[in-house]
Amino acid sequence: xxxxxxxxxxxxxxxxxxxxxxxxxxxxxxxxxxxxxxxxxxxxxxxxxxxxxxxxxxxxxxxxxxxxxxxxxxxxxxxxxxxxxxxxxxxxxxxxxxxxxxxxxxxxxxxxxxxxxxxxxxxxxxxxxxxxxxxxxxxxxxxxxxxx
Amino acid sequence: xxxxxxxxxxxxxxxxxxxxxxxxxxxxxxxxxxxxxxxxxxxxxxxxxxxxxxxxxxxxxxxxxxxxxxxxxxxxxxxxxxxxxxxxxxxxxxxxxxxxxxxxxxxxxxxxxxxxxxxxxxxxxxxxxxxxxxxxxxxxxxxxxxxxxxxxxxxxxxxxxxxxxxxxxxxxxxxxxxxxxxxxxxxxxxxxxxxxxxxxxxxxxxxxxxxxxxxxxxxxxxxxxxxxxxxxxxxxxxxxxxxxxxxxxxxxxxxxxxxxxxxxxxxxxxxxxxxxxxxxxxxxxxxxxxxxxxxxxxxxxxxxxxxxxxxxxxxxxxxxxxxxxxxxxxxxxxxxxxxxxxxx
Numbered sequence: 035x036x037x038x039x040x041x042x043x044x045x046x047x048x049x050x051x052x053x054x055x056x057x058x059x060x061x062x063x064x065x066x067x068x069x070x071x072x073x074x075x076x077x078x079x080x081x082x083x084x085x086x087x088x089x090x091x092x093x094x095x096x097x098x099x100x101x102x103x104x105x106x107x108x109x110x111x112x113x114x115x116x117x118x119x120x121x122x123x124x125x126x127x128x129x130x131x132x133x134x135x136x137x138x139x140x141x142x143x144x145x146x147x148x149x150x151x152x153x154x155x156x157x158x159x160x161x162x163x164x165x166x167x168x169x170x171x172x173x174x175x176x177x178x179x180x181x182x
Numbered sequence: 183x184x185x186x187x188x189x190x191x192x193x194x195x196x197x198x199x200x201x202x203x204x205x206x207x208x209x210x211x212x213x214x215x216x217x218x219x220x221x222x223x224x225x226x227x228x229x230x231x232x233x234x235x236x237x238x239x240x241x242x243x244x245x246x247x248x249x250x251x252x253x254x255x256x257x258x259x260x261x262x263x264x265x266x267x268x269x270x271x272x273x274x275x276x277x278x279x280x281x282x283x284x285x286x287x288x289x290x291x292x293x294x295x296x297x298x299x300x301x302x303x304x305x306x307x308x309x310x311x312x313x314x315x316x317x318x319x320x321x322x323x324x325x326x327x328x329x330x331x332x333x334x335x336x337x338x339x340x341x342x343x344x345x346x347x348x349x350x351x352x353x354x355x356x357x358x359x360x361x362x363x364x365x366x367x368x369x370x371x372x373x374x375x376x377x378x379x380x381x382x383x384x385x386x387x388x389x390x391x392x393x394x395x396x397x398x399x400x401x402x403x404x405x406x407x408x409x410x411x412x413x414x415x416x417x418x419x420x421x422x423x424x425x426x427x428x429x430x431x432x433x434x435x436x437x438x439x440x441x442x443x444x445x446x447x448x449x450x451x452x453x454x455x456x457x458x459x460x461x462x463x464x465x466x467x468x469x470x471x472x473x474x475x476x477x478x479x480x481x482x483x484x485x486x487x488x489x490x491x492x493x494x495x496x497x498x499x500x501x502x503x504x505x506x507x508x509x510x511x512x513x514x515x516x517x518x519x520x521x522x523x524x525x526x
Contacts, residue, residue, distance in 0.1 A: 035392075035399050035400075035431075035435055036435050037376075037392055037431070039377070040379075042379060042392065042431075043380065045427070045430070046380060046388040046427065049423075049426065050339045050385060050388070051338035051339055051423065051460070052338065053335070053337065054338075106331050111331060111333045112330075112332060112333045112334075114333065115333025116335060116336075116457060119335045128333065131331070131332065131333045132332065134331070135328075135329035135330070135331040135333075136329040136332075138329065138330075139329035139330055142228040142229075142230075156329065156332060
């Protein structure tokens with residue numbers, strides 16, 4: 035067969051169906067905005083209930099994480115995320131789903147080698163590099179403070 | 183092997199069966215399958231065991247159609263997508279049938295039919311061989327991709343691993359128990375692993391299309407036949423993306439399939455109803471569509487001759503991350519209707 039790999043790859047790129055970017059952005063805006071509005075409502079509610087601003091903020095994150103974990107557990111989150119895309123991925127909801135879904139998936143292999151070993155397979159890189167950059171920022175902060 | 187292997191005595195597929203999961207049974211071919219389980223569980227607790235159960239179920243259905251028991255089978259060729267083909271060894275091979283496990287990714291159904299035909303042809307002592315291939319969406323997603331409940335958007339070029347299985351019982355066409363209408367395998371051509379250069383794990387169709395084109399071109403050049411000698415040229419699971427690429431590659435090499443091409447991955451699902459994007463894939467995709475759509479059409483004499491190419495993307499997630507591209511493979515078998523005498 036007459037097969038030019040480079041030309042073939044160009045053709046594959048050229049003709050492959052593209053993600054519907056405008057539609058995806060619209061739904062990401064809608065769902066992401068909706069989640070943030072819900073967060074804001076929760077914040078107002080917790081402040082109204084007499085919590086300090088700091089505690090209320092923490093509780094908002096905890097509530098959203100709980101809701102994402104619950105929706106993942108009952109098998110609804112992925113159906114919503116299929117439409118919402120970055121709208122559910124970017125807020126804390128996406129991170130909660132990224133931790134809960136492998137935990138659920140691997141419970142058939144037991145609590146240690148299944149859930150325990152595999153729970154961070156998706157979220158692992160985020161955790162590692164978030165902690166690493168946090169430590170790096172701390173060092174920079176310390177050094178700058180020494181000379182100022 | 184650089185020659186078309188023709189069988190002096192054709193091998194007949196004297197019984198076949200298909201079983202699928204919920205999404206597949208809701209698809210356009212839903213009514214044609216012998217068995218379906220809406221829950222995809224097939225009575226088991228884990229997805230891996232569900233596929234074992236699927237494998238066992240589909241073999242038993244084929245045996246029931248032939249009115250035979252597992253003891254009648256001399257040799258079993260079976261494969262799936264799980265590590266060490268556990269669904270096959272734990273499912274249909276656990277009954278003690280002498281077993282060869284196959285791992286040809288989604289090309290396993292074609293590879294199995296080809297090897298079983300060769301084995302039967304090589305040894306008159308073998309009376310009956312079985313070919314069983316399965317795939318399970320949940321077991322495959324767990325092994326190759328992301329957790330099932332992970333919320334993300336799939337690429338439009340991605341395909342959907344079918345929860346499906348197909349079983350085929352083969353014998354020499356001269357056997358008295360082989361029904362006259364049983365479709366026959368008269369020739370085969372092994373595929374060559376061809377490096378597509380594609381490094382996108384979400385575009386398997388593009389990774390397999392060159393291998394399918396290569397086998398088809400080799401077949402027509404070696405046999406001296408042309409697409410008009412066949413009613414259908416069927417590929418396993420190139421999907422919408424890969425099918426278009428295949429036709430382009432063939433046209434560039436001076437071959438026009440004249441509207442005879444069909445792809446099992448495209449046929450299996452309704453693209454508007456399910457989140458399958460470019461179409462179905464997996465060892466069970468081509469096997470179930472062959473067993474439920476094309477073989478019955480050959481049995482009824484509605485089709486006379488078809489070329490069947492199961493297509494496989496030989497993909498390892500680790501090698502893909504290491505920057506290696508995906509190799510494709512497409513073994514070919516020639517299937518003829520028993521009704522018209524078959525042999526050319």
